[in-house]
Amino acid sequence: xxxxxxxxxxxxxxxxxxxxxxxxxxxxxxxxxxxxxxxxxxxxxxxxxxxxxxxxxxxxxxxxxxxxxxxxxxxxxxxxxxxxxxxxxxxxxxxxxxxxxxxxxxxxxxxxxxxxxxxxxxxxxxxxxxxxxxxxxxxxxxxxxxxxxxxxxxxxxxxxxxxxxxxxxxxxxxxxxxxxxxxxxxxxxxxxxxxxxxxxxxxxxxxxxxxxxxxxxxxxxxxxxxxxxxxxxxxxxxxxxxxxxxxxxxxxxxxxxxxxxxxxxxxxxxxxxxxxxxxxxxxxxxxxx
Amino acid sequence: xxxxxxxxxxxxxxxxxxxxxxxxxxxxxxxxxxxxxxxxxxxxxxxxxxxxxxxxxxxxxxxxxxxxxxxxxxxxxxxxxxxxxxxxxxxxxxxxxxxxxxxxxxxxxxxxxxxxxxxxxxxxxxxxxxxxxxxxxxxxxxxxxxxxxxxxxxxxxxxxxxxxxxxxxxxxxxxxxxxxxxxxxxxxxxxxxxxxxxxxxxxxxxxxxxxxxxxxxxxxxxxxxxxxxxxxxxxxxxxxxxxxxxxxxx
Numbered sequence: 433x434x435x436x437x438x439x440x441x442x443x444x445x446x447x448x449x450x451x452x453x454x455x456x457x458x459x460x461x462x463x464x465x466x467x468x469x470x471x472x473x474x475x476x477x478x479x480x481x482x483x484x485x486x487x488x489x490x491x492x493x494x495x496x497x498x499x500x501x502x503x504x505x506x507x508x509x510x511x512x513x514x515x516x517x518x519x520x521x522x523x524x525x526x527x528x529x530x531x532x533x534x535x536x537x538x539x540x541x542x543x544x545x546x547x548x549x550x551x552x553x554x555x556x557x558x559x560x561x562x563x564x565x566x567x568x569x570x571x572x573x574x575x576x577x578x579x580x581x582x583x584x585x586x587x588x589x590x591x592x593x594x595x596x597x598x599x600x601x602x603x604x605x606x607x608x609x610x611x612x613x614x615x616x617x618x619x620x621x622x623x624x625x626x627x628x629x630x631x632x633x634x635x636x637x638x639x640x641x642x643x644x645x646x647x648x649x650x651x652x653x654x655x656x657x658x659x660x661x662x663x664x665x666x667x668x669x670x671x672x673x674x675x676x677x678x679x680x681x682x683x684x685x686x687x688x689x690x691x692x693x694x695x696x697x698x699x700x701x702x703x704x705x706x707x708x709x710x711x712x713x714x715x716x717x718x719x720x721x
Numbered sequence: 722x723x724x725x726x727x728x729x730x731x732x733x734x735x736x737x738x739x740x741x742x743x744x745x746x747x748x749x750x751x752x753x754x755x756x757x758x759x760x761x762x763x764x765x766x767x768x769x770x771x772x773x774x775x776x777x778x779x780x781x782x783x784x785x786x787x788x789x790x791x792x793x794x795x796x797x798x799x800x801x802x803x804x805x806x807x808x809x810x811x812x813x814x815x816x817x818x819x820x821x822x823x824x825x826x827x828x829x830x831x832x833x834x835x836x837x838x839x840x841x842x843x844x845x846x847x848x849x850x851x852x853x854x855x856x857x858x859x860x861x862x863x864x865x866x867x868x869x870x871x872x873x874x875x876x877x878x879x880x881x882x883x884x885x886x887x888x889x890x891x892x893x894x895x896x897x898x899x900x901x902x903x904x905x906x907x908x909x910x911x912x913x914x915x916x917x918x919x920x921x922x923x924x925x926x927x928x929x930x931x932x933x934x935x936x937x938x939x940x941x942x943x944x945x946x947x948x949x950x951x952x953x954x955x956x957x958x959x960x961x962x963x964x965x966x967x968x969x970x971x
Contacts, residue, residue, distance in 0.1 A: 611811065612811065612815045627817060
């Protein structure tokens with residue numbers, strides 16, 4: 433009787449362990465695969481030539497595999513989205529946490545959740561059909577697809593994570609702090625910005641890092657609005673991101689070109705890893721505080 | 722001189738009638754203790770005096786609360802200015818998550834003082850008046866959250882004093898503290914009444930008897946009686962007061 437029960441407990445335990453290990457194994461497998469698949473092209477092309485080469489011409493007779501345009505486009509695109517999106521998202525979060533009436537708050541939060549759930553191909557589609565022509569007309573350029581359109585689409589896409597994570601950490605600020613400030617005669621606005629926001633600082637920072645991660649990893653939506661030509665980035669120029677560089681050539685690539693695409697994926701992976709490390713740092717800091 | 726005079730005050734939380742027809746005068750530069758069993762309305766009452774009840778939705782207040790002859794709920798009152806004059810110390814010590822120095826300097830900075838020398842002076846004076854200067858003077862730049870509960874509460878008193886209030890509202894300021902810290906805060910309150918009018922909610926009748934000049938007994942939202950502390954504890958005029966102070970309930 434007793435042994436039977438133990439056997440049951442142990443097998444359940446083992447099943448849970450195996451299920452848990454699937455996640456860990458996937459991460460390890462993907463990391464190893466990317467490293468092994470990504471390194472050969474880098475060693476053939478040369479690390480410096482690969483990372484800092486400013487020309488990408490993978491299908492030419494004499495091919496060039498410089499991914500600096502992609503790296504810069506990804507960095508500029510994400511930074512642009514952060515520069516525009518963080519103030520909007522941050523102030524929205526402060527408003528929702530501290531000022532909004534319950535009904536307004538409920539509606540806004542549902543809208544934010546919905547925004548987070550929209551598939552990125554839909555963002556791309558709307559960007560393609562509405563934003564790109566609008567940019568073309570507004571600035572009088574032949575084609576509206578380019579870095580600016582990508583930045584604007586990314587901005588909207590990162591808003592939900594910035595708003596939600598900032599909101600959660602603002603709402604976690606103990607009410608006692610705010611009461612203490614108000615009781616000293618500080619106005620509500622002073623209280624938000626001198627007490628609540630500093631107390632929620634690490635959560636707000638984490639939300640920004642999360643936004644960076646979302647921005648740098650996005651492929652479909654930016655591919656549809658960025659023009660997708662491997663140029664050095666400029667606001668109105670057609671550009672290609674790290675993600676879209678992999679996605680757009682993978683289906684017909686072969687040989688060194690295909691290997692180079694894996695190397696791009698590896699670079700992207702390292703970026704994301706770095707962002708995760710930063711995120712973990714802030715999350716941990718939050719707990720310590 | 723009365724610092725507060727309250728006439729026919731009623732307060733509702735939504736439907737519930739939390740304070741009923743309160744009439745009460747509070748003498749300046751003295752300690753007034755508010756006693757009564759939990760839920761009797763004494764904390765609600767004290768929070769009406771600096772309008773912290775404004776922050777709670779669905780509160781309705783009727784009647785007159787006059788601070789120095791002026792109705793604090795009249796529309797021309799600047800709530801922030803009012804709260805600066807009527808400081809508050811909370812039940813649970815609530816230092817801000819910043820340095821000891823910044824905690825005390827928070828109020829003065831809010832009210833426009835920028836000069837480092839002036840802030841230094843205010844911080845030192847306030848911490849001295851709150852009898853905690855000697856314990857913290859070597860670690861002013863350290864986080865206030867590293868202090869003990871009793872030290873945190875005295876820091877909160879210092880923080881309240883730093884904006885030079887006239888009145889200090891204390892909502893069970895020692896209920897979260899150990900006996901030694903409690904004694905220190907009590908001693909401090911007696912010291913402070915020379916310059917400030919203190920209104921203190923307390924659960925502890927010995928505390929009220931020890932340090933207050935006047936005591937008001939609240940029960941079920943009503944003010945049952947208020948008088949000289951010695952008188953209230955030796956010859957209560959209402960049966961309910963007598964029952965409460967002799968420990969028959971509460």
